[in-house]
Amino acid sequence: MGNTNVMVTKYTLDNxxxxxxxxxxDDKEVNVTxxxxxxxxxxxxxxxxxxxxxxxxxxxxxxxxxxxxxVKRPGVExxxxxxxxxxxxxxxxxxxxxxxGNFRKNELLEQIATSGDQSDYLWYRTSLEHKGESNYKxxxxxxxxxxxxxxxxxxxxxxxxxxxGFVFQMETPVKLHSGKNYISLLxxxxxxxxxxxxxxxxxxxxxxxxVKLVDTVTNTTAYDLSNSSWSYxxxxxxxxxxxxxxxxxxxxxxxxxxxxxHRPFTWYKATFEAPTGEEPVVADLLGLxxxxxxxxxxxxxxxxxxxxxxxxxxxRRCDYRGTFMADGDGQKCLTGCNEPSQRFYHVPRSFxxxxxxxxxxxxxxxxxDPTRVSFHTVAVGAACAEAAEVGDEVALACSHGxxxxxxDVASLGVTRGKCGAYQGGCESKAAxxxxxxxxxxxxxxxxxxxxDFRAGSGCDSGVLTVQATC
Numbered sequence: 001m002g003n004t005n006v007m008v009t010k011y012t013l014d015n016x017x018x019x020x021x022x023x024x025x026d027d028k029e030v031n032v033t034x035x036x037x038x039x040x041x042x043x044x045x046x047x048x049x050x051x052x053x054x055x056x057x058x059x060x061x062x063x064x065x066x067x068x069x070x071v072k073r074p075g076v077e078x079x080x081x082x083x084x085x086x087x088x089x090x091x092x093x094x095x096x097x098x099x100x101g102n103f104r105k106n107e108l109l110e111q112i113a114t115s116g117d118q119s120d121y122l123w124y125r126t127s128l129e130h131k132g133e134s135n136y137k138x139x140x141x142x143x144x145x146x147x148x149x150x151x152x153x154x155x156x157x158x159x160x161x162x163x164x165g166f167v168f169q170m171e172t173p174v175k176l177h178s179g180k181n182y183i184s185l186l187x188x189x190x191x192x193x194x195x196x197x198x199x200x201x202x203x204x205x206x207x208x209x210x211v212k213l214v215d216t217v218t219n220t221t222a223y224d225l226s227n228s229s230w231s232y233x234x235x236x237x238x239x240x241x242x243x244x245x246x247x248x249x250x251x252x253x254x255x256x257x258x259x260x261x262h263r264p265f266t267w268y269k270a271t272f273e274a275p276t277g278e279e280p281v282v283a284d285l286l287g288l289x290x291x292x293x294x295x296x297x298x299x300x301x302x303x304x305x306x307x308x309x310x311x312x313x314x315x316r317r318c319d320y321r322g323t324f325m326a327d328g329d330g331q332k333c334l335t336g337c338n339e340p341s342q343r344f345y346h347v348p349r350s351f352x353x354x355x356x357x358x359x360x361x362x363x364x365x366x367x368x369d370p371t372r373v374s375f376h377t378v379a380v381g382a383a384c385a386e387a388a389e390v391g392d393e394v395a396l397a398c399s400h401g402x403x404x405x406x407x408d409v410a411s412l413g414v415t416r417g418k419c420g421a422y423q424g425g426c427e428s429k430a431a432x433x434x435x436x437x438x439x440x441x442x443x444x445x446x447x448x449x450x451x452d453f454r455a456g457s458g459c460d461s462g463v464l465t466v467q468a469t470c
Contacts, residue, residue, distance in 0.1 A: 006030050006042070010053065019053040022046075026322040043388075045321035061320070062388035066396060069420035071381030072282060072344065083270040083360075085370050086254040090265040090363070091237040096153040097182045098125040101231030108226055111187050111205025119235035120302075124185040124206055126228045130176045136213040136222060138174045138183070142206045143167050146188040149174075152181055155264070158366070163310075166204070173216070183225070185211070188365070190302065236265075243267050244294040244361045261369040262289070268362040268370040274352040279377040279400045281352065282344040283360070287372030291365045296358055298351045305340035306366065312337050318418075347375070380470045384409075384419035387449035387464040394435075397444035398470035404442055407435040409467035412459035422467045426459035435466055 005024040010017055023030050023042040033039045034053060042048050046061035094100060101123070111122045138149055138156065144166035149157040157172030187205045196202070209226035243250060246269060254269055275281050283300065285293065290304040314331030325331045352358055362370055380399045387394045398404055409415065410432035413425035431453040439445035449464050 006032065008032060008034070017053045019050040021048040021050070059388070062386075062392075064385060064387060064392060064394065067384045067419040068380045068399075069382040069384075070378050072284065072376035072378055083272055083371075083373060085259045085268055085270045086256050087259055087269070087370075088238075088243065088254050088267040089263075090267060092150075092265060093153075094237060095123050095125065095184055095186070095233065096150060098127045098184075098229075098231040101125065101233045104229050104231050106227050106229055108206045108209045108211065108230060109232065110203045110207040111189060112192070112203075114205070114232055115234035117192075119239055120189050120191075121234065121236055121239075122187050122205055123231075123233040124187065124211075125182070125231040125233070126225055127180055127182045128176075128223060128225065128228065130178060130181050132178050133175065135173065135175050135216050137171050137216055139210070139212050139214050140170045140185060140206060141167075141208075141210055142170070142187060143203045145190045145204065147206070148186040148188070150182075150184040150186070151175075152177070158264075160307075166202075171214070174213070176213075183211075190304070238267055238363060244292075244299070244363070245297045246359050246361060259371060261371065262367040264289070264365060264367040266364045266367075268364060270360050270370070270373070271357040272360065272375060274349070274354050274358055275375060275377050277377060277400070278349075279379050281347045281349060282376050282378055283347055284344055284374045284376060286340070286343045288362065288368035288370065289364055289366030291363045291368075293345060293363075294361045295347050295351050296353065298348075300345045300347065303342065303345065304366075305343045306368065308338060308340055309336050310338075344376075382408075382420040382467060382469055384422065384465070384467045386466075388462070390449050390451050390454075390462060392449045392464075393446050394449060394464065394466055395444065395446045396435075396439055396466065396468050401443065402470045404439045404445065404468045404470060406469045407432060407439055407466065408469055409465060410435050410453075411465055412454055412457060412463060415465045419467065422465065425465065426457060428453045428457045428459060428464070430455070430457065431464060431466070435468070439468060 007022050009020045019034065021032050021040060021042050023044060023046055026045045029041055029043045031039050032042055036054060038054065040048060040056060043059065043061040046059055048056050049058045051057050108124065115122045138151065140147060140149065144161040146160040147170050148155065149170065149172055151174045156174050157170055159168060159170040161168050185206060189204050193199045193202045211225045212221045213223040214220065215222045241250065260266065283293065285303045286305050288303055289306045292302050293300045312331060312334055314334035315337035318333040324333060379402055383396045383398065385394045385396055396404065409422045411425040411427050415425045416423040435447055438447050453464060454462060
């Protein structure tokens with residue numbers, strides 16, 4: 001049975017039945033009476049599951065699982081803010097001409113198929129004879145994800161696909177000299193596309209082009225290089241040399257002294273002691289540009305903290321009720337606005353060596369400041385939980401031996417903010433006293449939601465929200 005917004009679905013097998021009740025209203029709860037005469041309250045925008053069509057075992061609006069806010073703490077004894085860095089430039093010289101490639105083609109090929117997924121990087125290199133000196137605009141049409149352009153050994157331009165729009169055009173001014181001129185284009189992918197219709201067919205790289213030199217005066221094509229002889233080579237010299245493994249034969253090439261910052265195509269290395277204890281360890285890479293990070297030869301992943309998410313209105317409001325919208329006027333429940341998609345990288349303790357130096361290696365592609373890198377241990381800083389009905393148990397817990405130091409919020413009704421920064425709703429002094437007595441000084445605690453919490457508080461709602469500090 002059902003209507004547009006309220007529906008009951010009943011499944012029967014042999015002599016047993018299970019029921020699902022859904023309420024699509026986003027502004028009101030509903031009372032639903034089943035065949036046995038029992039009435040069930042279903043909150044707005046939620047689903048109730050009754051395994052026997054009598055007792056509600058689960059409602060999606062009444063989830064009681066604890067929400068934990070993790071905090072990063074610098075290690076006092078073993079993790080220092082000032083890591084000792086050395087550096088090594090990536091050797092780009094072999095790629096600045098169109099010689100010594102893997103093969104040549106008179107066309108612009110798709111990157112992933114051409115590179116065989118050996119590397120994120122594929123070099124497209126060509127040359128042309130030119131009479132005299134002239135200024136042009138180098139125009140490249142690419143399916144992304146990122147592009148660097150070199151002319152006669154000099155970096156002349158960089159562009160990347162903003163907001164997932166992988167097809168883009170790069171135009172950058174260049175100067176050709178008399179004689180032979182070399183153009184080297186480095187196309188980079190940010191991993192492989194893994195969603196959407198026919199995602200395995202999505203191209204990457206400068207497939208088809210065009211690549212051309214545009215006259216700066218007439219704004220017309222002076223040279224179309226799309227069908228020139230292109231030399232192809234996948235990867236970078238440091239990848240072939242396995243610089244990230246910090247092999248003994250390569251250690252003499254690392255340079256100390258003043259560490260260059262914001263220098264693209266640079267390798268950096270630092271040693272550090274593993275933090276004591278058992279808490280998880282993270283590396284804070286804020287300050288870096290874009291690249292890859294390894295610890296003791298283990299790849300932690302690509303990083304790009306310099307790429308910051310836009311400031312969107314959806315980060316300022318969140319209500320689980322109603323259709324989720326990631327964009328447009330109805331966007332809500334977004335997180336991470338004005339922040340990098342990721343700045344903290346988990347370093348599994350199995351990667352670390354206790355009591356001896358550990359090595360971090362960075363390949364900084366875009367240019368960043370490695371001196372801002374630091375290590376932290378992670379622990380629960382705030383623990384939050386809800387109880388939708390009287391009789392529900394509320395469980396709170398810290399981690400790794402840490403105890404609850406205070407109970408900051410114990411309120412009924414709608415709370416503003418998010419876990420770790422709740423402003424509370426209708427404060428219940430009885431609930432606050434009960435949780436403080438049961439929880440402070442303990443690693444975990446459980447308190448049952450009672451009618452006493454609402455009595456004398458003047459609160460209409462029975463939904464209890466609790467926030468504690470570890």
